[in-house]
Amino acid sequence: MVDNEKPKNIGVYLCRCGGNISDVVDLQSITESVKGENVTVNIQDYLCSSAGQEKIKSDIEKGKIDRVVIGSCSPKLHLETFRSMVKGAGVNPNLLEITNIREQASWVHDKEGKDSVNSKVRGLIKGAVARMSSIEPLVPLEKKLVDRTLVVGGGIAGITTALELADDHEVILIEKQPYLGGHMIGLSKTFPTLDCSQCILTPKMVAVHNHPGITMHTQTEVADVAGSPGDYSITLKHSPRYVDIKKCISCGACTRKCPAGAIFLPFAQTVPQAYMIDMSKCDRCGACVKICPRDAVNLDAKEEITTISVGAVAIATGFEPIDPSFIEEYNYPSPNLLTAIEFEEMLSAKSKTGMRLQKADASFPERVAFVLCAGSRDFTGKGRKHCSKVCCIYSQKQAQLVKKMKPEAEAWIFYIDMRSAGRRFEEFYHHTQEKGVNYVRGKVAEIIPKQDGTLMVQYEDTNLGRKGREIFDIVVLCPALIPSAGTKELADRLGVPLGDDGFIEEKHVKLDPVNTLNQAVFAAGCVLGPKDIHDSVTEGVSAAHKVSQFLGKGMILIPPEKPMILECNGCGDCVKACPYNALTLSGGKAMLSPLACTGCGICVPACPIKGIEIRNFTRSQLKAQLKAMLEDAPGVVVFIDPYAYAAADIAGVNRKQYSSLVRFISLPSIHVLDADVVNAAFEYGATGVMLIEGTTDEKLASRSDDLYKTLKKDTRKHKKPLRYSHIETAQYEKLTDLLNVFASQAGAKAEKRSRKEKGEEKGEETMDA
Amino acid sequence: MKYSYYPGCAQHGTAVDYRMSVEAVMSRLGIELEEIKNWNCCGALHVDDRSTRVALSARTLAATKGLDVATPCNLCYSNLMRANTALEDSDLKNRVNGALVIKYEGNAKPKHLLEVVVKDLGLAKLVEQVKKPLKIKAVPYYGCLLTRPENKFDSPENPGSLDNLISTLGAEPVKYYYKTKCCGGPILITNENLALELAKDLLVMAKDSGADCMVVTCPMCHLQLDAKQKAVEAKFNIKIDMPIIYFTQLIGLAMGIAPAELGLDKHLVPTDKFISKAGR
Ligand SMILES: Cc1cc2nc3c(=O)[nH]c(=O)nc-3n(C[C@H](O)[C@H](O)[C@H](O)COP(=O)(O)OP(=O)(O)OC[C@H]3O[C@@H](n4cnc5c(N)ncnc54)[C@H](O)[C@@H]3O)c2cc1C
Ligand code: SF4
Ligand code: SF4
Ligand code: SF4
Numbered sequence A: 001m002v003d004n005e006k007p008k009n010i011g012v013y014l015c016r017c018g019g020n021i022s023d024v025v026d027l028q029s030i031t032e033s034v035k036g037e038n039v040t041v042n043i044q045d046y047l048c049s050s051a052g053q054e055k056i057k058s059d060i061e062k063g064k065i066d067r068v069v070i071g072s073c074s075p076k077l078h079l080e081t082f083r084s085m086v087k088g089a090g091v092n093p094n095l096l097e098i099t100n101i102r103e104q105a106s107w108v109h110d111k112e113g114k115d116s117v118n119s120k121v122r123g124l125i126k127g128a129v130a131r132m133s134s135i136e137p138l139v140p141l142e143k144k145l146v147d148r149t150l151v152v153g154g155g156i157a158g159i160t161t162a163l164e165l166a167d168d169h170e171v172i173l174i175e176k177q178p179y180l181g182g183h184m185i186g187l188s189k190t191f192p193t194l195d196c197s198q199c200i201l202t203p204k205m206v207a208v209h210n211h212p213g214i215t216m217h218t219q220t221e222v223a224d225v226a227g228s229p230g231d232y233s234i235t236l237k238h239s240p241r242y243v244d245i246k247k248c249i250s251c252g253a254c255t256r257k258c259p260a261g262a263i264f265l266p267f268a269q270t271v272p273q274a275y276m277i278d279m280s281k282c283d284r285c286g287a288c289v290k291i292c293p294r295d296a297v298n299l300d301a302k303e304e305i306t307t308i309s310v311g312a313v314a315i316a317t318g319f320e321p322i323d324p325s326f327i328e329e330y331n332y333p334s335p336n337l338l339t340a341i342e343f344e345e346m347l348s349a350k351s352k353t354g355m356r357l358q359k360a361d362a363s364f365p366e367r368v369a370f371v372l373c374a375g376s377r378d379f380t381g382k383g384r385k386h387c388s389k390v391c392c393i394y395s396q397k398q399a400q401l402v403k404k405m406k407p408e409a410e411a412w413i414f415y416i417d418m419r420s421a422g423r424r425f426e427e428f429y430h431h432t433q434e435k436g437v438n439y440v441r442g443k444v445a446e447i448i449p450k451q452d453g454t455l456m457v458q459y460e461d462t463n464l465g466r467k468g469r470e471i472f473d474i475v476v477l478c479p480a481l482i483p484s485a486g487t488k489e490l491a492d493r494l495g496v497p498l499g500d501d502g503f504i505e506e507k508h509v510k511l512d513p514v515n516t517l518n519q520a521v522f523a524a525g526c527v528l529g530p531k532d533i534h535d536s537v538t539e540g541v542s543a544a545h546k547v548s549q550f551l552g553k554g555m556i557l558i559p560p561e562k563p564m565i566l567e568c569n570g571c572g573d574c575v576k577a578c579p580y581n582a583l584t585l586s587g588g589k590a591m592l593s594p595l596a597c598t599g600c601g602i603c604v605p606a607c608p609i610k611g612i613e614i615r616n617f618t619r620s621q622l623k624a625q626l627k628a629m630l631e632d633a634p635g636v637v638v639f640i641d642p643y644a645y646a647a648a649d650i651a652g653v654n655r656k657q658y659s660s661l662v663r664f665i666s667l668p669s670i671h672v673l674d675a676d677v678v679n680a681a682f683e684y685g686a687t688g689v690m691l692i693e694g695t696t697d698e699k700l701a702s703r704s705d706d707l708y709k710t711l712k713k714d715t716r717k718h719k720k721p722l723r724y725s726h727i728e729t730a731q732y733e734k735l736t737d738l739l740n741v742f743a744s745q746a747g748a749k750a751e752k753r754s755r756k757e758k759g760e761e762k763g764e765e766t767m768d769a
Numbered sequence B: 001m002k003y004s005y006y007p008g009c010a011q012h013g014t015a016v017d018y019r020m021s022v023e024a025v026m027s028r029l030g031i032e033l034e035e036i037k038n039w040n041c042c043g044a045l046h047v048d049d050r051s052t053r054v055a056l057s058a059r060t061l062a063a064t065k066g067l068d069v070a071t072p073c074n075l076c077y078s079n080l081m082r083a084n085t086a087l088e089d090s091d092l093k094n095r096v097n098g099a100l101v102i103k104y105e106g107n108a109k110p111k112h113l114l115e116v117v118v119k120d121l122g123l124a125k126l127v128e129q130v131k132k133p134l135k136i137k138a139v140p141y142y143g144c145l146l147t148r149p150e151n152k153f154d155s156p157e158n159p160g161s162l163d164n165l166i167s168t169l170g171a172e173p174v175k176y177y178y179k180t181k182c183c184g185g186p187i188l189i190t191n192e193n194l195a196l197e198l199a200k201d202l203l204v205m206a207k208d209s210g211a212d213c214m215v216v217t218c219p220m221c222h223l224q225l226d227a228k229q230k231a232v233e234a235k236f237n238i239k240i241d242m243p244i245i246y247f248t249q250l251i252g253l254a255m256g257i258a259p260a261e262l263g264l265d266k267h268l269v270p271t272d273k274f275i276s277k278a279g280r
C-alpha cells in the first residue's frame, strides 16, 4: 500500500472547550508529552468554531499534516462536522478521529487529583495517535435506499409526519387502534386557544386516508424487523376487524340487526369510516353478514401477517397514562374518581355520555377537584421522576370547562407548582384564575370514596400552612404520562436506545432532537417525552424533513470497517458463525457480501487460522493503541460498543464521577476481540479488562457469554480480572457504579500482586546473601 | 411452633377478653407461647425520651432466649420493632446495655400474633381448623402502628393480611378506606375531643360499609372503639352499635370455640346479635 510508505504527519488538536476541559486537564503538559517528530499538537479555545476548524483546514492545505486526532467532546456531537471539513481539504474523512476528553474525562473526574486526570488524558491521546498512524484510509460503501417510510403510530405526531412526507415519498402508516387520531381524538377543547379537538384533527385524518402516497393500516403492529438501515424488511401483524374497511359504507344496517350489540362504529368521526366487531360479544348469529348490502362482514377473518420493505422508520407511538392505582392512598379506581383522560373523553368525539360531564349517577357534578402530579415528579421510586408537562395547563382548561358548563359549580386545583411556561400559557393561567377557579398549593394526601358516591380529599395547603378536607362530586387525577406499552420492544428491534425514563433517546438532546442513534430511524411527539399538540406537530414536521433529507440522498453510506479475508483454507467456520449470512464459500474460499455484513466481528475469532481481520480494528492496530495508551501509566481497559458508549456520554452529561483509571476503547462491537488483543492489554499493563456492550441485538448479545468464557479461559495466565457486562444506554448509573467497583477491585488485586512480587524479590535477595 | 411471649400490660388489665381468646386459640393451633419472665411495660406512646423507650424494649428483647418474640399488641409490636432498628446504632446500644443486667445482642425477632398466624402458621393450615365458616361481613382494621412505617409482612398503606384471614374464616372483608387510620386511643387522655372525633370517623365508615363487626388486632384500638363507643354516640348524637372483635375471637368462633371461652361476653358493645348472625 502506497499510503503506508510515506510518513504520516499527524496533527493533534486539543480543545479547551471554554474551560470545560482546560479547567480540569492540563492541556499544555499533554502537548509536551505527545508532540514528536511527525506529531504536531495545537490547542484551541473552541475547536468546533470556525476559527478552530479553519486552523485544522489550513494546516492540511499547507501540507503540514495529513491525519487528524482531536481531543474534545464526544464524537456524537461534532464528528460529522469535522470529517466533512477535512474531506473538503482533501483528506479521507476516516483519517480524523475524536478522543473524548470531556464526557469521559474532565466532566467525570474533576473531583480527582489533577495528576491522575492528566495521566488518563495523556494515555488516551497517545493511544489515539498510535491508532491514527496504523489505520488505513477507507471509502464508505454505498447502498441504495428503499424510498419508502414506515410511520408507527397514528396520533397527531404520526399523522403530521406522514402528511408532510407523502407528497415526495411513499409512506406506510400503521396504528394499533382501530382508528386514527391517538389521544388527540379523545380531547375536548384544546389549550391554549380552546378550539375543538376534532374540528382541527378530523381534516388531517381524512387527508391521511385520501392521500395517494399513504397506505394506512389500523389494528396493526410491528412484529419483526430484519435487514439494515436504509433497507429494512418489516413484518406487520394485522388484527382482524371482521368488517372490510374498503367495502363498508357505514350504513349501520348491521348494528340495527345485531342482537348482541357487537358490531359498531367506534365513534361518528372514526377514520377509517368502517364498522367493526367486538368478538368477545358476538355470538356469530350471522345477521350482520346477511343484511350488509356490501358484503363487507367476514366473521372468519383471521390475524394477518405481511412484510413491507422500507428505507426509514419514524416512531410516533406517543404516550399512555400511568395506572394511578399504585398510589394506594388515592383509591383509584373508584366511582367518580377519574383520570384526566377519562374526563376529556366524556367531552370529546369519543364521548359515551353525549358530550355531557356527569357523575356515575348521570347528574352534573357541583364540585370538581383536579389532583396534579399524580405519579409525576416522584423520586420515591414508586412513580416517575419527570414532570408530565401538559397537566398544569390541561387541568386548568378542564376547570374552565366546568365553570363554563355551570358557573356556580366549584372547580379546585391541587398543585405542587403551577407550571405555565411559554407563549400564551401564563395568560391562560391568569384567565383561569379570573374565572373563579380555586387553587390550593399542596399535595393531596388521600382521597376517600364515601358511601354516597362523593369523594373526600385530604390535603395540606402549604400557602396557608394548614391541613384541610373537602368533599367533591368528581375528582380528576392527572396521571404521569409515560411511553406507550410496546415502545421498548419496537425500539429494541430497531436498535434505538431509550433514556432511563423509557422515552426514546434523541441523537442529541438539543441539536438533533428528532434523530435517533440509528441513522434510518426518527421519532416525533410524545414518544420523545410529554408535550402538547403544538410541539408534537413541530416534531412531526421536523421528522418528516429529516426522513426526506435521509431518503433524498438515494444512497446510504455504510461504515467501511468490514472484514477482510487475508487467508483462508475453506473450513467454513466463519460462514457458520456469521449471524447475518454475510459470508459464503465460493470456490473453496470465504467470500463477503459487504452490504449484508454489519461489521459485528463475530467472524474474526471464529476463524481458526486467524485469517480474518476487521479493517481498522485489526489485532495489530488495537494492540498498537493499547501499548501507547498504557505506556506511561497502567489503567483499566474498557472495550465498549457504541450503545454502551452512549451511556458513558450520558454519565458525562450528568457529571457522574467514576475512577480515572478507566480508559475506554471504542469498538463497533465487542465481538471483534479475541484473546490475542486482551492478552496484549494485560501485557502492556492493564490492571483489568472489561467488555461492556449495550446492543439489544439478540444475535450478538446471546453470544457474549460464550465470548466472555473463552476469553476468560485464554487469558487466565495473567491472573488479572476480566469482566463482561451488558449496559443499555439508559443505564448510565449502573455503568458508573460498575466501573467504580471494577476499578477498585482491579486496583486492589494489582497492589496485592506487586506486594507479593516485592516480597519475592526480597526473598531472592536474602537467598543471594 | 414455640415463641417467647410478650403479652403487654393490657392483657393483664383491660383486655382480659383478648387474653382469653389468645389462650383458647393458640393452644389449639399448636402455637406455644412461653411468657417472658418478669417483663416490663414497653412504654407505649407515653415515654418521650428515646433512650428510655428503647431501653424498656431492649430489656424485654434480651429475655427472649433465642426464640422469636410474639406480641398481641400493636403498640408493643411497634416499640419492639423500633427499638431493634434504633439499636443498630452501636453508641446507643452500648449505652442501653450499660443499664441492663442481661445484655441485648440485637438479634431478637419481634412478631405480631397476626403475623404468626397468617405467615408462620399459614392460612392454608388455619383453614383446616375452620369448622364453622362465618357468614358475616367484617371490617379489617389494622390500626396505625401495625404496618407503619413498615414491617416485613404487609404493605404500610394498604395491607391485606387481615383481609385474607377474614376470608379464610368464611367471612367477607368489606372495602374499608381507614384500615390504617389512627383510632385516637393514645390521645384519649390528653385530647378527648379529637380522640372521639377520630374514633367517630372510623366507626361511621364501618357502619356505612354494612359490616357486622369490626376486627381489631390491638387492645388499645379495642378499648377506644368498644369502651368509648357510647361516648362517641353521645357526643355526635349517632347510633353505631358496632361490635369490636379481636381477630383471635373471630378465629375462635370459626373453630367452634364457645363464645364465653373467648371472652365475648366481656365487651361493652353487646356481641350477642353478632354471635347469632355468625352462626352460633
Ligand atoms: C388529559 C390530556 C389533555 C390534553 N390536552 C391538551 C390540550 O388541550 N392541548 C394540547 O396541545 N395538548 C393536550 N394534551 C397533549 C396531547 O394529547 C399530546 O400532545 C398529543 O396527543 C401527542 O400526540 P402523539 O402523536 O405524540 O401521541 P398519541 O396521541 O399518544 O398517539 C400515539 C399513537 O400511536 C399509537 N401506538 C402506540 N404504540 C403503537 C405501536 N406499538 N404500534 C402502532 N401504533 C402504536 C397509539 O395507539 C396512538 O394512536 C393533553 C394530554 C392529556 C393527557
Ligand atoms: S354475527 Fe350476529 S352477533 Fe355477531 S356482530 Fe353480526 S349480528 Fe352481531
Ligand atoms: S405539568 Fe404540572 S401537574 Fe404535570 S407533572 Fe408537571 S408540575 Fe405536575
Ligand atoms: S473461517 Fe477462516 S478459513 Fe474458514 S472459511 Fe472462514 S475465512 Fe476461511
Ligand code: SF4
Binding pocket: A563, A577, A578, A579, A580, A581, A582, A583, A592, A596, A597, A598, A599, A600, A601, A602, A603, A604
Ligand atoms: S463482521 Fe459480522 S456480519 Fe460481517 S461477516 Fe463477520 S460475522 Fe458476518
